[in-house]
Amino acid sequence: MRILITGGAGFIGSHLCDRLITDGHSVIVLDNLITGSTDNVSHLTDTKMFRFINQNVADYIELPKPVDAVMHFASPASPSQTAPNGYLQLPIQTLKAGALGTLNALGVAKRYGARFILASTSEVYGDPLVHPQNENYWGNVDPVGPRSVYDEAKRFAESLTMAYNRTHGVRTRIVRIFNTYGPRMALNDGRVVPNFICQALKGKPLTVYGDGSQTRSFCYVDDLVDGIILLMSSELTEPTNIGNPHEVTILEFANKINSLTKNAAGTILEDKRTTGDPQQRKPDISRAEKLLSWKPHITLEDGLTRTIAYFKNKLSDSM
Amino acid sequence: MRILITGGAGFIGSHLCDRLITDGHSVIVLDNLITGSTDNVSHLTDTKMFRFINQNVADYIELPKPVDAVMHFASPASPSQTAPNGYLQLPIQTLKAGALGTLNALGVAKRYGARFILASTSEVYGDPLVHPQNENYWGNVDPVGPRSVYDEAKRFAESLTMAYNRTHGVRTRIVRIFNTYGPRMALNDGRVVPNFICQALKGKPLTVYGDGSQTRSFCYVDDLVDGIILLMSSELTEPTNIGNPHEVTILEFANKINSLTKNAAGTILEDKRTTGDPQQRKPDISRAEKLLSWKPHITLEDGLTRTIAYFKNKLSDSM
Numbered sequence: 001m002r003i004l005i006t007g008g009a010g011f012i013g014s015h016l017c018d019r020l021i022t023d024g025h026s027v028i029v030l031d032n033l034i035t036g037s038t039d040n041v042s043h044l045t046d047t048k049m050f051r052f053i054n055q056n057v058a059d060y061i062e063l064p065k066p067v068d069a070v071m072h073f074a075s076p077a078s079p080s081q082t083a084p085n086g087y088l089q090l091p092i093q094t095l096k097a098g099a100l101g102t103l104n105a106l107g108v109a110k111r112y113g114a115r116f117i118l119a120s121t122s123e124v125y126g127d128p129l130v131h132p133q134n135e136n137y138w139g140n141v142d143p144v145g146p147r148s149v150y151d152e153a154k155r156f157a158e159s160l161t162m163a164y165n166r167t168h169g170v171r172t173r174i175v176r177i178f179n180t181y182g183p184r185m186a187l188n189d190g191r192v193v194p195n196f197i198c199q200a201l202k203g204k205p206l207t208v209y210g211d212g213s214q215t216r217s218f219c220y221v222d223d224l225v226d227g228i229i230l231l232m233s234s235e236l237t238e239p240t241n242i243g244n245p246h247e248v249t250i251l252e253f254a255n256k257i258n259s260l261t262k263n264a265a266g267t268i269l270e271d272k273r274t275t276g277d278p279q280q281r282k283p284d285i286s287r288a289e290k291l292l293s294w295k296p297h298i299t300l301e302d303g304l305t306r307t308i309a310y311f312k313n314k315l316s317d318s319m
Numbered sequence: 320m321r322i323l324i325t326g327g328a329g330f331i332g333s334h335l336c337d338r339l340i341t342d343g344h345s346v347i348v349l350d351n352l353i354t355g356s357t358d359n360v361s362h363l364t365d366t367k368m369f370r371f372i373n374q375n376v377a378d379y380i381e382l383p384k385p386v387d388a389v390m391h392f393a394s395p396a397s398p399s400q401t402a403p404n405g406y407l408q409l410p411i412q413t414l415k416a417g418a419l420g421t422l423n424a425l426g427v428a429k430r431y432g433a434r435f436i437l438a439s440t441s442e443v444y445g446d447p448l449v450h451p452q453n454e455n456y457w458g459n460v461d462p463v464g465p466r467s468v469y470d471e472a473k474r475f476a477e478s479l480t481m482a483y484n485r486t487h488g489v490r491t492r493i494v495r496i497f498n499t500y501g502p503r504m505a506l507n508d509g510r511v512v513p514n515f516i517c518q519a520l521k522g523k524p525l526t527v528y529g530d531g532s533q534t535r536s537f538c539y540v541d542d543l544v545d546g547i548i549l550l551m552s553s554e555l556t557e558p559t560n561i562g563n564p565h566e567v568t569i570l571e572f573a574n575k576i577n578s579l580t581k582n583a584a585g586t587i588l589e590d591k592r593t594t595g596d597p598q599q600r601k602p603d604i605s606r607a608e609k610l611l612s613w614k615p616h617i618t619l620e621d622g623l624t625r626t627i628a629y630f631k632n633k634l635s636d637s638m
Contacts, residue, residue, distance in 0.1 A: 086619075091482040099418035099475060124462055142457050143443055144493070144558060146485070148478040154459075156418060156475040159467040163410040168464070174463070239463060 002026045004114075005065045006057045006105055007074030007155035009036030010117070012177070012221065016071060017041060019225050021049045028063065032056040035076045035085040040184045057095075057101035066112040069232065072105035073119040075154075079147065080190020086088035091149040098153025099160070101133045106164045109172075117173040117232050118161045120239060123151045123175060127144065127278045134284035135176065135239050158239060165237055173231050178243025178283045182221030182303065187318070193218070196254055197304075197311045200261040210272035212251030215284045220303030223296035230292040242282035244296045253300075260304055320347045323386045323425055323433075325376045326393030328355030330503045331438070331496070334540050336360060338548065347382065352374040353412065354395045354404040355488060359503045376420035377412075377459045382510045385431040388551065391424035392438040394473075398466065399509020410468040417472025418479070425483045428491075436492040436551050437480045439558060443495060447599045453603035454495065454558050477558060484556055492550050497562025497602045501540030501622065502629035506637075512537070515573055516623075516630045519580040529591035531570030536601045538563035539622030542615035549611040562602035562614045572619075579623055 003020055007013040008029030013036065017027050026049045029041060033054065043069040044050040055061070057074040080086040087094040102118065109116035125133045126141035141151045158174055165172040177235070181193040188194075196206045225243035248256075255265045286293045322339055326332040327348030332355065336346050345368045348360060350374065363369040374380070376393040394416040398407035406413040421437065428435035444452045445460035458468045477493055484491040500512040507513075515525045538561070546561035567575075573586045607613045 091486055092479075095482060096422075099422075103415075103418075126457070138445070138459055138461050140457055143474040143477045144481045148474075149482055152471075152475050152478040155462040155467075156414070156471050158462045159471040160411075160414050162463045162470055163414060167410055224536050259471070 001068040002028065002042050002065065003069045003071060004028045004030060004063065004108060005073060006030045006101065007036060007263045009033060009038060009041050009052070010042070010073060011186070012180065012224065013073040014040035014184055015182070015221050015225050016073070016228065017044060019229065021047065025049070027051070028053065028067065030055050030057060030061065031074065034090065035186070037186070047194070057104060058096040059104070061104045061108050063108065066116050067108065069115040070105050070109040071117050071119070071232070072102055074101055075210040076150070077121070078189050078191055079150070083188055083190030085188070086190055087184060088146055094149045095153045098157045102157040102160050106170060108162065109170050110164065110168050113189065115171045115232065116161070117175060117228065118157055120154050120158050120174050120176045122176055122178040122241070122243065122281055122283065124155050124158065125281070126151055128281060131280060131285040132245060133241070134281040135241055135287055138196070144157060172237060173234070174239040175228055176239050176241045177224065177230055178219060178241065178281065179216055180219045180221050182307050187311070187314060192216070192250065193307065194311065196257045197261070197308055198315065200257050200263040201312055201315055203265055203309070205265040205268040206254040206258065208250055208254055208269050212254065212267070212269065213249050214279050215247045215249050215282070216253065217244050217247050218300065218303070219296055222300040223298050224236050227288060227292065227294045230294050233291055236291055240287050240292070241283040241285055242288055242294070243285065245283055245285055246300065247282055248300065256300065257304060260301070260308055321347065321384065322388045322390060323347045323349060323382065323427060323487055324390045324392060325349045325420065326355060328352060328357060328360050328371070329392060330359070330505070331540065331543065332392040333359035333503055334501070335392070335543050335547065336363060336369065338544050340366065342522045344368070346370070347372065347386065349374050349380065353409065354505070356454055356505070359412050361450065376423060377415040378423070380423045380427050382427065386427065386433050388434040389428040390436050390438070390551070391421060393420055394438070394508045395469070396440070397508050397510055398469070402507055402509030404495040404505060404507070406469040407465055414472045421476040423477050424519055425480065425489060428489050429483065429487050434492070434551065435480070436547065437476055437492060439493050439495045440473050440479050441495055441497040441560070441562065441600055441602065442552060443474050443477065444600070445470055446479045447600060451601040452560070452598060453605040454560055454619060471580040487546050491556060492553070493558040494547055494550055495560045496537060496543065496557050497560065499538045499540055499543050501626050506621065506630070506633060510547065511535070511569065511572070512626065513630065515576045516580070516627055517634065518537045519576050519582040520627070520631055520634055522582060522584055524584040524587040525573040525577065527569055527573055527586050527588050531573070531586070531588065532568050533598050534568050534601070535572065536563050536566050537619065537622070538615055539617040542617050546607060546611065546613045549613050553611055555610055559606055559611070561607055561613070562604065564602055564604055565619065566601055567619065575619065576623060579620070579627055
């Protein structure tokens with residue numbers, strides 16, 4: 001198959017490229033590199049199976065050849081309040097990637113009769129009032145808050161995707177991606193995984209906001225990619241959660257990273273920042289387990305070991 | 320002032336035109352007439368203060384002259400499952416009016432340093448879990464249900480409007496419009512006011528779905544227009560409810576219309592249709608009361624009398 005991946009130079013998109021090319025497919029990446037990086041796909045540029053188009057997904061997409069599938073993964077995605085590539089620093093680009101980008105990507109799928117998958121997010125659940133979240137929960141999102149530029153863009157993108165399915169018969173899929181980590185997260189991404197690992201590798205204490213009792217569930221990127229490929233091959237039109245339901249507290253998580261990096265500097269507790277970050281979010285993955293026979297396999301220890309190796313390399317390169 | 324009104328040939332938009340021209344302003348209407356009608360503005364075409372552009376708001380907007388204000392009112396708005404102009408029959412047009420239309424209209428405001436007001440809706444509250452709804456309620460909307468094409472489009476439009484305010488300093492306002500009625504509602508609109516009045520004027524029994532105990536709050540269009548003009552002139556960037564908090568049951572409402580039209584055919588109860596219509600929705604208007612000194616003045620009896628006169632005329636024209 002020939003597959004278009006918008007945002008294919010990003011963290012998740014580039015892992016999808018690797019997997020699809022390994023599986024014998026040919027890949028066209030469309031990315032404007034405002035949050036992605038050519039570093040993530042530079043190892044692929046020599047293969048005939050890979051083609052790169054430097055373009056904003058919010059502009060009309062013209063392809064050299066028809067495609068069999070469209071995977072729409074282009075969007076800023078970090079909620080960091082300070083990182084330059086976070087959606088709070090790119091509000092209008094984020095809204096456009098969700099609305100115009102999804103419209104353009106769906107247009108390609110309609111034109112060529114291709115399958116379509118939307119990269120949606122657990123952020124459509126907002127600050128959830130039910131735990132864990134299953135796909136029938138309608139969410140709790142502030143439509144006019146600063147974070148709405150991401151949350152509402154993705155909710156709009158889901159609605160538009162379903163409308164193309166119902167109106168034009170496009171074979172659409174929607175994956176709601178929960179917290180994911182792994183190699184190729186940006187160093188300056190501002191999220192907890194790169195923050196902690198970089199601090200640990202520099203021998204500094206890890207900064208924990210609040211008392212560290214807030215929980216997170218982290219999915220290793222290879223597990224996520226497995227789930228996305230299974231969903232893409234299925235006939236499941238309804239949104240599907242893909243994430244790791246294994247919950248850890250932020251403090252446990254920090255201690256695990258210190259132990260794996262042999263960092264003796266420990267942790268430092270700081271006043272909680274008001275990021276609007278939910279206290280707890282955890283996927284109910286029973287739909288994916290039942291209908292895709294998918295569940296995550298990689299342990300936190302294994303996933304972190306591989307991620308730490310990547311960041312170690314990256315940091316030594318940049319020194 | 321020179322004012323652009325998108326959707327100015329629609330029910331609410333055309334009443335805004337009347338009011339603004341009466342107040343001495345000049346008006347440019349942009350409307351593609353998929354739900355609006357030139358009948359609504361034909362009495363204005365002779366004045367130099369009025370100009371009509373037949374165009375889809377989802378396409379780039381080029382104006383002959385700068386404007387001082389932009390009022391973005393273009394969108395299908397009827398939730399009817401059968402009416403040809405309802406948003407369920409126009410899903411992709413509705414999503415585009417909310418996303419691309421709002422982007423284009425905000426673009427005009429940014430270009431000319433004009434004020435901007437977004438016509439939002441009580442539908443951003445979805446099927447609300449709190450009563451009455453104030454502006455801080457985040458809503459309960461299914462992002463992938465059929466009605467999401469309207470609800471999510473408007474939530475996206477609100478988020479985009481706030482982003483233009485925060486990022487580009489555009490002086491934006493957001494009005495959340497609750498149930499409104501009055502002359503120029505489309506005969507085939509499918510909503511309860513035209514349905515009941517047309518049945519009553521034809522001497523037929525009024526069809527009430529369910530047991531008639533569900534409540535609605537109806538605002539007469541002149542009251543709404545007063546609220547919109549006050550909001551537009553204010554510095555209130557946060558979303559503001561404009562609606563009538565006076566609740567009536569659908570059965571009381573039907574009986575009132577039968578009494579005003581002297582229709583002896585009564586009512587007929589039919590099984591409830593599963594429209595996804597909320598059982599109850601009622602605005603909390605304390606923000607508008609406090610900050611705009613606005614509240615509705617026109618009684619249901621007065622408003623219905625004027626609306627019935629309009630439909631009587633309309634029906635006799637069409638016979």
